[in-house]
Amino acid sequence: MIQIIPLDAKWCASHGLPQIDSDCDKNSRGRVLLVGGARFVPGALALTGEAVLRAGAGKLQMATVDSVASALGVLVPEAAMIGLPMREDGEIAKDGVGVLADLVPQCDLLLVGPGMSATAETGLFVRGLLALSPPAMLLDAAALTCTSLTELANAARKLPLILTPHHGEMARLIGRDPQAVAADPVHMVCQIVEQTGAYIALKGPETWIGGPGMPIIRFTGGCPGLGVGGSGDVLAGIVGGLLARGAAPIVALGWGVALHGAAGQLAAAEIGEIGFLARELLPLVPRLMETLGQPLPAQGNGFIYKR
Numbered sequence: 001m002i003q004i005i006p007l008d009a010k011w012c013a014s015h016g017l018p019q020i021d022s023d024c025d026k027n028s029r030g031r032v033l034l035v036g037g038a039r040f041v042p043g044a045l046a047l048t049g050e051a052v053l054r055a056g057a058g059k060l061q062m063a064t065v066d067s068v069a070s071a072l073g074v075l076v077p078e079a080a081m082i083g084l085p086m087r088e089d090g091e092i093a094k095d096g097v098g099v100l101a102d103l104v105p106q107c108d109l110l111l112v113g114p115g116m117s118a119t120a121e122t123g124l125f126v127r128g129l130l131a132l133s134p135p136a137m138l139l140d141a142a143a144l145t146c147t148s149l150t151e152l153a154n155a156a157r158k159l160p161l162i163l164t165p166h167h168g169e170m171a172r173l174i175g176r177d178p179q180a181v182a183a184d185p186v187h188m189v190c191q192i193v194e195q196t197g198a199y200i201a202l203k204g205p206e207t208w209i210g211g212p213g214m215p216i217i218r219f220t221g222g223c224p225g226l227g228v229g230g231s232g233d234v235l236a237g238i239v240g241g242l243l244a245r246g247a248a249p250i251v252a253l254g255w256g257v258a259l260h261g262a263a264g265q266l267a268a269a270e271i272g273e274i275g276f277l278a279r280e281l282l283p284l285v286p287r288l289m290e291t292l293g294q295p296l297p298a299q300g301n302g303f304i305y306k307r
Contacts, residue, residue: 002190007209007258009293012255015254016293017242028058029058029059030246031061031106031107031244032052032108032240033104034061034240035062036092036113037065037068038091045062047233047279049076049237051234051241052240053079057245058244060079061103062080064083065083065085066086082099093125104133107244111237113144114237130155133158138239140233153196160199161197162201162253163192165202166202174188186208189208189210199249199250199253207257217253223265225274225275228277231264234279234282235260238256238260238285239253239257255289260281263282267280
């Protein structure tokens with residue numbers, strides 16, 4: 001029988017984030033190498049990159065196609081920029097792996113996928129990055145649909161591998177249709193965990209989180225307004241920032257999903273249930289990290305939401 005537990009304040013309180021000492025510097029807070037974007041969607045990487053830093057990581061490098069790298073650097077001035085070769089369609093060329101080969105071993109987390117499109121050459125690029133054996137890797141969006149379950153399993157035997165698909169991406173990954181995923185998300189998460197050994201957050205109206213040898217975690221605290229372009233890019237960055245800080249994969253996923261949902265609830269209360277933007281979630285994350293592990297007696301295991 002599959003054990004399912006709720007993701008709530010009690011869970012967050014019992015799965016605390018790594019503490020950041022007052023005398024630590026940016027190098028000790030974790031280094032993220034973020035790879036993705038394309039000529040026509042550079043903003044996705046800006047959302048993810050800022051989320052990485054809002055979640056507490058100390059250093060960020062962003063790698064995208066050379067034609068937009070400088071502009072992206074202006075959007076996220078806290079990050080170092082790396083230009084990658086571009087294909088005719090504006091996507092990252094597979095030769096970009098060579099540009100990143102010396103940088104991947106130096107990061108604490110390699111985060112790949114925001115703003116990329118699922119093509120055959122994208123698959124070659126992602127496989128090339130997997131072969132570099134980063135210390136840990138998070139695959140989001142197109143990056144996780146351009147690989148096979150066998151390739152993911154081979155990678156997960158060597159390093160912590162984290163996946164953050166929505167229902168459509170999950171369907172493409174396992175060769176099913178989105179309706180089948182929506183009908184039985186728990187089984188789908190268990191299947192991925194069993195076949196690959198990866199950690200996964202299946203995003204949707206409810207989010208389901210799983211990892212090897214662990215119960216399934218269910219989160220129901222989001223809101224309809226989170227179903228907007230860029231929202232998933234923000235979630236990937238929050239999870240990536242927590243991983244770089246040293247959080248275990250299941251802790252980073254749980255806290256990342258909870259922070260994302262709580263930020264959505266706050267934005268809905270202050271701006272409107274529908275119509276807030278993904279970038280408006282970002283400034284809410286740091287304060288929420290200080291409050292989500294505090295249960296309110298009057299609300300059982302609910303979360304404290306405050307600026």
